[in-house]
Amino acid sequence: MANTSPEDAALDLFRRLNPDKISKNLDTVLQYRPDLSEVLLSSIDQPLRSERCADSGNQYLLCDFNRDGDSYRSPWSNKYAPALDDGIVPSDHVRDIEVRLNNAMRVYVDMYYEGGVSSVYLWDQDEYYAGAVLIKKGSSDDASGWDSIHVFECLETGEPDKWDYQLTSTIILHMQSSSSSADESKLGLSGQLTRQTSQRLEVSDVYSQVANVGRMVEDMENRMRTFLQEVYFGKTNDVVNAIRSVMPLEEVKENEKRMSNVVSGMSKA
Template sequence: MTYSSKEEAGRDLLRHVDPKHVEDRMYDIIHIEPSVTESLLETVDVPLKVGTDEFGIRYIQCDYNRDGDSFRSPKTNKYYPPLKDGLQLPENLREMEIMANKGFSTYLRHYFDRGTCSVYCWEVDDAAFGVGVFILKDNDDVKFGSDINGSISCTDVCEVRLIDEAKQLFQYTLVSSTIVDISWKCPSFGAPEAPVSMNGSMNDQHVKTARAQSNIEHLVTIGEMVESSSDRFVEKIRQIYVSKMEEILSYMKSNPNGISADALAVHAKAFQNP
């Protein structure tokens, strides 16, 4: 396979890496070829990370709440580790951020039951601002006699740009991504020390125009777009990843005398690349 650029080659390589190892492999590539640093950091999705504030409350750590080596909590509006003169939001965006975190906490309970959700706002330029919704669902649980471990990282970043001041008309550009990394032990399908894994990533973009005269109206529009994107991702996961895993496990179960690694690889390959 030939690539038009080193950046394209790097992204294609990382597309085949287990999500939990993507960040390490990305920095390996950057170490080998520093010229691709900016491109990979901007375009490659990695699983979300969490930090805790002084009260032990978890919050998402990402580029949108980072200043140097410190990260700002949306709850306390402080940086951890403490940072003197850290970047702060204009009052209007901070008010929107507080409102958004309260609203999306309900969304978290409805769609994920539990997890960590943080919403951040930031300035883009005089005519635009950004809102990012970040959710990490830790899936550590024991069900049906199988040990389930892993996580689901959901990132929704929306740029809101004023396109007609007289009509208060805005363009909302939402870029969404989901990273699934789940493994579980199924003694019925081989050795307990060899867990079954399901992992991968998906991304999507959606653009919408709407009128808004207040923070609430902005958040309603963004919330509707995020919810719609989440529904699409759930359906994709169900159709692509879950259905493929069911096919493979069903094939293994139908071979009570065992299945060779080569035979399983051939069967799994038949269900790759939807």
């Protein structure tokens, strides 16, 4: 530990803290070490916040990918709030892809999540463009929430109509049981999962670019959702079943005795 840098130590700390309280913990750490703000804010994914676009009336998500100073750009109007005269915006071609992706992801969220907020932000790069697909779904009482952050970049390969897509996805999940009394204890479950993938895909026009990004996000979310179900929910179910039985204790002991008798009889046969 003597050779560990403050940046590595802080990142290692956040890997062990409750993801449900990551924003509060981040504010606390930065109060004591403001010099780590650039590293931590750019490296640690936080639960997404939403705002409503003044022009379109649609909700959009706030993050570092659409922030310029203290203002945030709406993917629907391409304007910053509070207004900025020199805010960074994508080029016309990239903006066209951004608009199409936002419309596509809005349909995706309605179909898969039955409501929620999605936002897609693209920005120009020397080798074409990169972007982020953000999805937020929460319960009506805000006791549970799902935040998925998919950051990708598109790189030309030198092959005709072939691009390399690199995707890094992070899911922040938190759930808490509701109780009717303040004296009752609540069961909470939270976690954060990050996965990466890359594919070489064919690109012929703007529609194929939208389809490629959408398909990669969909496939990644399906894999991560399955993993979360098996590890988080499956393991929690096993633990709860091991410490609590819905059957009376006498009945459980009687069943165990019968099973023991059956096994003993089979071994003597």
